[in-house]
Amino acid sequence: MLNDLYQSLDPVAFAIGPFAVRWYGLAYLAGFVCAGFVLWRVAKRWRVRIDTDSLLTIMFCVIVGVILGGRLGYVLFYGDGYYLAHPTEILAFNKGGMSFHGGLIGALLSGIVAAKMTGIPYLTLADLGCIGAPIGLFFGRCANFINGELWGAPTDAAWGVVFGGSAGMMPRHPSQLYEALLEGVIIFIVLFALSRKLPPRPRGTFLGLFLVMYGAFRFLIEFVREPDAQLGYLWGGWLTMGQVLSVPLIVAGVIIFAYAITKQLPQVGLPEPAYAAVGAGTQDPQDSQAPQDSQAPQEPHDPSPKDEA
Numbered sequence: 001m002l003n004d005l006y007q008s009l010d011p012v013a014f015a016i017g018p019f020a021v022r023w024y025g026l027a028y029l030a031g032f033v034c035a036g037f038v039l040w041r042v043a044k045r046w047r048v049r050i051d052t053d054s055l056l057t058i059m060f061c062v063i064v065g066v067i068l069g070g071r072l073g074y075v076l077f078y079g080d081g082y083y084l085a086h087p088t089e090i091l092a093f094n095k096g097g098m099s100f101h102g103g104l105i106g107a108l109l110s111g112i113v114a115a116k117m118t119g120i121p122y123l124t125l126a127d128l129g130c131i132g133a134p135i136g137l138f139f140g141r142c143a144n145f146i147n148g149e150l151w152g153a154p155t156d157a158a159w160g161v162v163f164g165g166s167a168g169m170m171p172r173h174p175s176q177l178y179e180a181l182l183e184g185v186i187i188f189i190v191l192f193a194l195s196r197k198l199p200p201r202p203r204g205t206f207l208g209l210f211l212v213m214y215g216a217f218r219f220l221i222e223f224v225r226e227p228d229a230q231l232g233y234l235w236g237g238w239l240t241m242g243q244v245l246s247v248p249l250i251v252a253g254v255i256i257f258a259y260a261i262t263k264q265l266p267q268v269g270l271p272e273p274a275y276a277a278v279g280a281g282t283q284d285p286q287d288s289q290a291p292q293d294s295q296a297p298q299e300p301h302d303p304s305p306k307d308e309a
Contacts, residue, residue, distance in 0.1 A: 002159045002174060009146045027143035031136025032063055038132035038192075046200040048128075048269035054118040058125060061117070065110025066103045067093075073102010077241055080230040096149075100137075100218075101245040107133075119271045123203040123260075127267065130210035131191045138184025145176035152178075152224045166229070175225040182217040200267045204260030211253025215246040222246075 012020045036059045043050045050058075074097040075083045075090050083090050111129065115122040144150045148163045152173025160171025190213065191206055219242075227233055227240045234241060 003161045003171065006145070006148070006161045006163070006174075011147050022143075023146045024140075024143040027139035028067075028136070031139045032059065034135040034139075035062075035129070035132030038135065039128045042128055042131055042192075042195050043269065045195070045198070046267050046269075048120075048124060048200075048267050049272075050118075050120065050269050054120065054270055057117050058111075058114045058120075058129075061110040061114040062107050062129065065106035065108075067106075069106015069109070070098040070100070070103030073099030073105060077101065077245060078228050078231060082230070100140075101242075101249075104249075121203060121265075121268050123207060123265070124267050124269065127203065127206035130206045131188075131195050133210065134184045134188035134191070138180050138188070141176045141180035141184060145174060145180070150176055151226055152176075153226050155224075167226075172226070173224045175221055178221050178224070179218070182221065183214055187213050187217070202260045202263065203265040203267055204256050204263075208253045208255075208257025208260055211249045211256065213253075215249035215253060219243050219246045219250075 011022055011024070013023050013026055014021055036055065039058070040050065040055055071091065071093060077099050078097070089095065107129065108126065111125050112122060114120075115125050118125075148165065148167070151161070151163045151167050152175030154160075154170045155173045156171065157173070159174065161174045162169055162171055187210065191210060194201060194209070195206070222240045222242045223238065225240070225242070227242075231241055233239060234244065
């Protein structure tokens, strides 16, 4: 049944003349929009002040970081020297090749820029972003399935899918959908449920949990996912590049989570405007003068000709 569904799918969502829109591109668009909406809604529930300008700044920085980081990560982690010989193809996005680990690094680095530009603490931005990020992962993995890429190892399970092409005609694990479920649906449910608590959990909690859960799920799924052909298994006939890159995520996530629990830093948004702080702590000078003016003694009226001049 799942194989029949795959065979009926077209990687191109629609075409207008020579211009074709692919599901993969729409997945990125939907992921960024949904993540931005979740970020805004959670910030509102936490009573963390984020205005429209700062939200647009955050999203712009993250989009640039994810796209550039994802591409450069693929070049460095999975290129196997190809791009050293063909440097002009490093930014050839139309030829495919994106790395989640590179995109994550790019997003985290661009978050530093966003934090500097908005004045919002970095870990608060990272926490908010990690709650919405699994939605983008879900859409992205579904698009991988539609494209027939990043397939799994051969299987005789009833839900095996024949991807064809370089994957051959044997049924394979739809590992893209396994990742969509674990890295997308499960992580989102866990983090969003934890975000409902008020006051919000300490700064860094959600980033730490996200890194641990993603790293663990990705490490496990790699056992049923076919390694990239240009790399193969790195050691022992089972260790893949995805697993090697996931271990540091788990370690970093544990450290960040421990830091969050130890420091107990509150979630903080935009700094309050200077005039708001002044207005909250002082009284309007005109208001403070009004009672004095009303009680000031009046001089007697002198009906001399000078008043009529």
